[in-house]
Amino acid sequence: MNQEAKTEVNMELMKSLVVLYVEDEDDVREGIGRFLRRRFAQVDTAANGQEGLDKFKAGHYDIIVTDVRMPAMDGLEMARQIKEITEDIPVIVVTAFNETDYFLRAIDIGIDSYIKKPVNTDELFAAIYKSTRVHFQQKAIESGQKQMMSLLEQMIATLARAIEMRDPYTDGHQKRVSMLSVAIAEELGVPKEQIQGIRLAALIHDIGKIHIPAEILTRPGKLDKTEFELIKKHPITGFEVVGNIDFPWPISQIVLEHHEKWDGSGYPNGLKGEEILLDARIVCVADVVEAMASHRPYRAGLGMEAAIAEIKANSGILFDPKVVDACVRVVEKKGSECWE
Ligand SMILES: [Fe+2]
Ligand SMILES: [Fe+2]
Incomplete structure:
Protein backbone atom coordinates (compact mmCIF):
# COMPACT_ATOMS: atom_id res chain seq x y z
CA MET A 1 0.00 0.00 0.00
CA GLN A 137 -1.63 -0.12 14.21
CA GLN A 138 -1.69 -2.14 17.43
CA LYS A 139 -5.27 -3.20 16.73
CA ALA A 140 -4.24 -4.34 13.24
CA ILE A 141 -1.38 -6.40 14.70
CA GLU A 142 -3.71 -7.95 17.29
CA SER A 143 -6.32 -8.84 14.71
CA GLY A 144 -3.59 -10.41 12.54
CA GLN A 145 -2.46 -12.49 15.51
CA LYS A 146 -6.04 -13.55 16.23
CA GLN A 147 -6.49 -14.59 12.63
CA MET A 148 -3.30 -16.63 12.74
CA MET A 149 -4.40 -18.34 15.95
CA SER A 150 -7.73 -19.25 14.44
CA LEU A 151 -5.98 -20.70 11.39
CA LEU A 152 -3.72 -22.74 13.66
CA GLU A 153 -6.73 -24.02 15.58
CA GLN A 154 -8.46 -25.03 12.37
CA MET A 155 -5.34 -26.81 11.19
CA ILE A 156 -5.02 -28.70 14.47
CA ALA A 157 -8.70 -29.64 14.39
CA THR A 158 -8.27 -30.97 10.85
CA LEU A 159 -5.26 -33.05 11.86
CA ALA A 160 -7.21 -34.39 14.83
CA ARG A 161 -10.16 -35.33 12.60
CA ALA A 162 -7.83 -37.06 10.14
CA ILE A 163 -6.51 -39.47 12.74
CA GLU A 164 -9.83 -40.06 14.45
CA MET A 165 -11.53 -40.86 11.15
CA ARG A 166 -9.12 -43.73 10.67
CA ASP A 167 -9.56 -44.85 14.24
CA PRO A 168 -13.24 -44.45 15.10
CA TYR A 169 -12.82 -46.58 18.21
CA THR A 170 -11.02 -43.77 19.89
CA ASP A 171 -13.18 -41.04 18.40
CA GLY A 172 -13.26 -38.08 20.77
CA HIS A 173 -10.34 -39.44 22.84
CA GLN A 174 -7.95 -36.61 21.97
CA LYS A 175 -10.60 -33.97 22.65
CA ARG A 176 -11.36 -35.39 26.09
CA VAL A 177 -7.64 -35.74 26.89
CA SER A 178 -7.21 -32.12 25.83
CA MET A 179 -9.98 -30.92 28.14
CA LEU A 180 -8.71 -32.88 31.12
CA SER A 181 -5.11 -31.73 30.44
CA VAL A 182 -6.24 -28.10 30.45
CA ALA A 183 -8.12 -28.61 33.73
CA ILE A 184 -5.05 -30.24 35.33
CA ALA A 185 -2.75 -27.47 34.05
CA GLU A 186 -5.10 -24.81 35.43
CA GLU A 187 -5.19 -26.63 38.77
CA LEU A 188 -1.37 -26.58 38.78
CA GLY A 189 -1.34 -22.83 38.08
CA VAL A 190 0.43 -23.21 34.72
CA PRO A 191 0.49 -19.86 32.85
CA LYS A 192 -2.35 -19.27 30.38
CA GLU A 193 -0.04 -19.04 27.36
CA GLN A 194 1.50 -22.41 28.13
CA ILE A 195 -1.93 -23.99 28.69
CA GLN A 196 -2.88 -22.95 25.18
CA GLY A 197 -0.01 -25.11 23.85
CA ILE A 198 -0.96 -28.04 26.09
CA ARG A 199 -4.55 -27.84 24.85
CA LEU A 200 -3.52 -27.92 21.19
CA ALA A 201 -0.84 -30.59 21.64
CA ALA A 202 -3.28 -32.87 23.47
CA LEU A 203 -5.77 -32.48 20.62
CA ILE A 204 -3.31 -34.18 18.28
CA HIS A 205 -1.13 -36.19 20.70
CA ASP A 206 -1.88 -39.47 18.88
CA ILE A 207 -1.45 -38.03 15.38
CA GLY A 208 1.43 -40.50 14.85
CA LYS A 209 -1.09 -43.37 14.80
CA ILE A 210 -1.76 -42.30 11.23
CA HIS A 211 1.19 -44.54 10.34
CA ILE A 212 -0.24 -47.64 12.01
CA PRO A 213 -2.35 -50.02 9.86
CA ALA A 214 -6.04 -49.47 10.52
CA GLU A 215 -6.57 -53.22 11.23
CA ILE A 216 -4.27 -53.01 14.24
CA LEU A 217 -5.86 -49.81 15.52
CA THR A 218 -9.40 -51.01 15.22
CA ARG A 219 -9.02 -54.64 16.21
CA PRO A 220 -10.38 -55.44 19.67
CA GLY A 221 -8.35 -57.55 22.06
CA LYS A 222 -4.71 -57.83 23.00
CA LEU A 223 -1.95 -56.96 20.56
CA ASP A 224 1.01 -59.22 19.93
CA LYS A 225 4.57 -58.08 20.51
CA THR A 226 5.26 -56.89 16.96
CA GLU A 227 1.99 -55.02 16.83
CA PHE A 228 2.73 -53.36 20.14
CA GLU A 229 6.20 -52.37 18.89
CA LEU A 230 4.48 -50.69 15.97
CA ILE A 231 2.06 -48.84 18.25
CA LYS A 232 5.02 -47.66 20.34
CA LYS A 233 6.35 -45.78 17.33
CA HIS A 234 3.43 -43.34 17.24
CA PRO A 235 5.06 -40.61 19.39
CA ILE A 236 8.06 -40.47 17.04
CA THR A 237 5.87 -40.49 13.93
CA GLY A 238 3.75 -37.74 15.49
CA PHE A 239 6.86 -35.73 16.25
CA GLU A 240 7.90 -36.08 12.62
CA VAL A 241 4.47 -35.10 11.34
CA VAL A 242 4.18 -31.87 13.31
CA GLY A 243 7.89 -31.19 13.91
CA ASN A 244 8.23 -28.97 10.87
CA ILE A 245 5.47 -26.59 11.90
CA ASP A 246 6.84 -23.60 13.71
CA PHE A 247 4.33 -23.46 16.56
CA PRO A 248 4.84 -20.90 19.31
CA TRP A 249 4.59 -23.84 21.77
CA PRO A 250 6.58 -27.09 22.08
CA ILE A 251 3.76 -29.07 20.45
CA SER A 252 5.99 -31.65 18.77
CA GLN A 253 7.94 -32.24 21.99
CA ILE A 254 4.71 -32.83 23.92
CA VAL A 255 3.58 -35.29 21.22
CA LEU A 256 6.98 -37.02 21.38
CA GLU A 257 7.02 -37.33 25.18
CA HIS A 258 3.40 -38.18 26.01
CA HIS A 259 4.26 -41.84 26.73
CA GLU A 260 7.39 -41.17 28.76
CA LYS A 261 7.05 -42.28 32.38
CA TRP A 262 8.24 -40.67 35.63
CA ASP A 263 10.51 -43.65 36.51
CA GLY A 264 12.06 -43.84 33.04
CA SER A 265 10.09 -46.92 31.94
CA GLY A 266 8.22 -45.13 29.15
CA TYR A 267 8.91 -44.73 25.45
CA PRO A 268 10.40 -43.72 23.03
CA ASN A 269 13.40 -42.28 24.90
CA GLY A 270 13.04 -43.59 28.46
CA LEU A 271 13.20 -40.06 29.89
CA LYS A 272 12.89 -39.73 33.66
CA GLY A 273 11.22 -37.28 36.08
CA GLU A 274 11.67 -33.66 35.16
CA GLU A 275 13.61 -34.57 32.03
CA ILE A 276 10.10 -34.99 30.63
CA LEU A 277 8.42 -31.72 29.74
CA LEU A 278 5.77 -30.82 32.36
CA ASP A 279 3.25 -30.33 29.54
CA ALA A 280 3.85 -33.92 28.41
CA ARG A 281 3.61 -35.26 31.99
CA ILE A 282 0.18 -33.62 32.20
CA VAL A 283 -1.03 -35.02 28.87
CA CYS A 284 0.29 -38.45 29.91
CA VAL A 285 -1.85 -38.59 33.06
CA ALA A 286 -4.93 -37.23 31.25
CA ASP A 287 -4.37 -39.81 28.49
CA VAL A 288 -4.29 -42.75 30.92
CA VAL A 289 -7.33 -41.54 32.85
CA GLU A 290 -9.37 -41.00 29.69
CA ALA A 291 -8.34 -44.31 28.16
CA MET A 292 -9.34 -46.25 31.30
CA ALA A 293 -12.50 -44.36 32.17
CA SER A 294 -14.11 -44.11 28.74
CA HIS A 295 -16.08 -46.74 26.95
CA ARG A 296 -14.75 -48.34 23.80
CA PRO A 297 -16.94 -50.32 21.43
CA TYR A 298 -15.01 -53.51 22.27
CA ARG A 299 -14.95 -53.02 26.04
CA ALA A 300 -16.83 -51.08 28.67
CA GLY A 301 -15.00 -48.24 30.35
CA LEU A 302 -13.56 -49.22 33.70
CA GLY A 303 -14.94 -46.01 35.15
CA MET A 304 -13.45 -42.91 36.65
CA GLU A 305 -12.91 -44.48 40.08
CA ALA A 306 -10.74 -47.25 38.67
CA ALA A 307 -8.83 -44.73 36.57
CA ILE A 308 -8.14 -42.52 39.57
CA ALA A 309 -7.11 -45.54 41.67
CA GLU A 310 -4.68 -46.52 38.90
CA ILE A 311 -2.94 -43.12 38.72
CA LYS A 312 -2.85 -42.87 42.54
CA ALA A 313 -1.26 -46.32 42.79
CA ASN A 314 1.39 -45.26 40.28
CA SER A 315 1.96 -41.77 41.59
CA GLY A 316 5.70 -41.17 41.83
CA ILE A 317 6.30 -44.40 39.89
CA LEU A 318 4.83 -43.95 36.42
CA PHE A 319 3.39 -40.48 36.93
CA ASP A 320 4.53 -37.15 38.31
CA PRO A 321 2.96 -37.00 41.81
CA LYS A 322 2.19 -33.28 41.46
CA VAL A 323 0.23 -33.95 38.29
CA VAL A 324 -1.57 -36.93 39.83
CA ASP A 325 -2.62 -34.83 42.84
CA ALA A 326 -3.89 -32.06 40.57
CA CYS A 327 -5.80 -34.56 38.44
CA VAL A 328 -7.40 -36.14 41.52
CA ARG A 329 -8.51 -32.69 42.71
CA VAL A 330 -9.94 -31.85 39.28
CA VAL A 331 -11.91 -35.10 39.12
CA GLU A 332 -13.13 -34.64 42.71
CA LYS A 333 -14.39 -31.18 41.79
CA LYS A 334 -15.80 -31.84 38.35
CA GLY A 335 -16.36 -35.61 38.05
CA SER A 336 -16.84 -36.73 34.47
CA GLU A 337 -17.63 -33.12 33.59
CA CYS A 338 -13.88 -32.60 33.36
CA TRP A 339 -14.20 -33.54 29.69
CA GLU A 340 -17.74 -32.57 28.90
FE1 LIG B 1 -0.54 -42.03 22.58
FE1 LIG C 1 -3.85 -41.02 23.57
Missing part, protein backbone atom coordinates in the same frame (compact mmCIF):
# COMPACT_ATOMS: atom_id res chain seq x y z
CA ASN A 2 1.46 3.37 -0.93
CA GLN A 3 1.68 6.27 1.50
CA GLU A 4 -1.33 8.08 0.06
CA ALA A 5 -3.59 5.06 0.30
CA LYS A 6 -2.37 4.45 3.85
CA THR A 7 -3.20 8.02 4.85
CA GLU A 8 -6.65 7.65 3.32
CA VAL A 9 -7.28 4.49 5.31
CA ASN A 10 -6.14 6.26 8.45
CA MET A 11 -8.43 9.19 7.72
CA GLU A 12 -11.35 6.80 7.23
CA LEU A 13 -10.57 5.13 10.57
CA MET A 14 -10.24 8.57 12.16
CA LYS A 15 -13.79 9.44 11.10
CA SER A 16 -15.10 6.33 12.83
CA LEU A 17 -13.68 7.32 16.22
CA VAL A 18 -15.82 7.63 19.32
CA VAL A 19 -14.41 10.46 21.45
CA LEU A 20 -14.97 11.43 25.07
CA TYR A 21 -14.19 15.08 25.70
CA VAL A 22 -13.99 16.31 29.31
CA GLU A 23 -13.89 20.05 30.05
CA ASP A 24 -15.49 22.10 32.84
CA GLU A 25 -15.72 25.48 31.09
CA ASP A 26 -19.03 25.54 29.24
CA ASP A 27 -17.88 27.82 26.37
CA VAL A 28 -14.74 25.84 25.67
CA ARG A 29 -16.60 22.52 25.92
CA GLU A 30 -19.25 23.67 23.48
CA GLY A 31 -16.80 25.20 21.00
CA ILE A 32 -14.31 22.35 20.92
CA GLY A 33 -17.18 19.85 21.16
CA ARG A 34 -18.63 21.30 17.97
CA PHE A 35 -15.27 21.10 16.23
CA LEU A 36 -14.85 17.45 17.24
CA ARG A 37 -18.40 16.48 16.25
CA ARG A 38 -17.76 17.68 12.70
CA ARG A 39 -14.84 15.30 12.41
CA PHE A 40 -15.68 12.19 14.37
CA ALA A 41 -18.48 9.62 14.43
CA GLN A 42 -19.50 10.28 18.00
CA VAL A 43 -18.39 12.80 20.60
CA ASP A 44 -19.65 12.65 24.19
CA THR A 45 -18.80 15.42 26.63
CA ALA A 46 -18.48 15.59 30.40
CA ALA A 47 -18.06 18.60 32.68
CA ASN A 48 -15.62 17.14 35.20
CA GLY A 49 -13.39 14.14 35.84
CA GLN A 50 -15.95 12.22 37.86
CA GLU A 51 -18.59 12.56 35.15
CA GLY A 52 -15.98 11.66 32.55
CA LEU A 53 -14.97 8.54 34.46
CA ASP A 54 -18.62 7.47 34.84
CA LYS A 55 -19.23 7.94 31.11
CA PHE A 56 -16.03 6.08 30.29
CA LYS A 57 -17.11 3.09 32.39
CA ALA A 58 -20.56 3.04 30.79
CA GLY A 59 -19.47 3.51 27.17
CA HIS A 60 -16.97 2.41 24.53
CA TYR A 61 -14.49 5.10 23.57
CA ASP A 62 -11.52 5.11 21.22
CA ILE A 63 -9.89 8.20 22.69
CA ILE A 64 -10.25 10.59 25.64
CA VAL A 65 -9.46 14.31 25.48
CA THR A 66 -9.47 16.01 28.87
CA ASP A 67 -8.84 19.28 30.63
CA VAL A 68 -6.73 19.09 33.82
CA ARG A 69 -8.07 21.42 36.49
CA MET A 70 -11.73 20.65 37.08
CA PRO A 71 -14.10 20.36 40.05
CA ALA A 72 -15.13 16.97 41.52
CA MET A 73 -12.13 15.14 40.03
CA ASP A 74 -9.26 16.59 38.04
CA GLY A 75 -8.38 15.36 34.57
CA LEU A 76 -5.16 13.62 35.60
CA GLU A 77 -6.87 11.68 38.38
CA MET A 78 -9.55 10.62 35.90
CA ALA A 79 -6.85 9.61 33.40
CA ARG A 80 -5.02 7.65 36.09
CA GLN A 81 -8.17 5.68 36.91
CA ILE A 82 -8.92 5.09 33.22
CA LYS A 83 -5.37 3.84 32.61
CA GLU A 84 -5.81 1.47 35.54
CA ILE A 85 -8.83 -0.02 33.78
CA THR A 86 -7.17 -0.14 30.36
CA GLU A 87 -3.96 1.11 28.87
CA ASP A 88 -5.31 0.66 25.37
CA ILE A 89 -7.31 3.87 25.12
CA PRO A 90 -5.17 6.93 24.39
CA VAL A 91 -5.65 9.96 26.65
CA ILE A 92 -4.78 13.47 25.49
CA VAL A 93 -4.52 16.14 28.15
CA VAL A 94 -5.33 19.76 27.41
CA THR A 95 -3.64 22.01 29.92
CA ALA A 96 -3.04 25.65 30.71
CA PHE A 97 -0.28 24.69 33.09
CA ASN A 98 3.28 23.94 32.35
CA GLU A 99 4.36 23.38 35.92
CA THR A 100 6.76 20.52 36.18
CA ASP A 101 4.68 18.53 38.66
CA TYR A 102 1.78 18.33 36.21
CA PHE A 103 4.09 16.98 33.54
CA LEU A 104 5.63 14.53 35.93
CA ARG A 105 2.20 13.27 37.01
CA ALA A 106 1.18 13.06 33.35
CA ILE A 107 4.27 10.97 32.49
CA ASP A 108 3.68 8.73 35.52
CA ILE A 109 0.12 8.07 34.47
CA GLY A 110 1.13 7.29 30.90
CA ILE A 111 -0.64 10.18 29.18
CA ASP A 112 -0.26 9.68 25.44
CA SER A 113 -0.07 13.33 24.44
CA TYR A 114 -0.79 16.81 25.78
CA ILE A 115 -1.55 20.15 24.18
CA LYS A 116 -1.64 23.62 25.61
CA LYS A 117 -4.59 25.91 26.21
CA PRO A 118 -6.03 27.86 24.49
CA VAL A 119 -6.69 24.95 22.17
CA ASN A 120 -5.51 25.27 18.62
CA THR A 121 -7.90 22.93 16.78
CA ASP A 122 -5.30 21.89 14.20
CA GLU A 123 -2.98 20.93 16.99
CA LEU A 124 -5.75 18.99 18.73
CA PHE A 125 -6.63 17.14 15.52
CA ALA A 126 -2.96 16.32 14.92
CA ALA A 127 -2.60 14.99 18.48
CA ILE A 128 -5.70 12.77 18.08
CA TYR A 129 -4.43 11.56 14.71
CA LYS A 130 -1.01 10.67 16.11
CA SER A 131 -2.28 8.89 19.23
CA THR A 132 -4.93 6.88 17.42
CA ARG A 133 -2.62 5.91 14.54
CA VAL A 134 -0.45 3.94 16.97
CA HIS A 135 -3.61 2.57 18.54
CA PHE A 136 -4.97 1.39 15.17
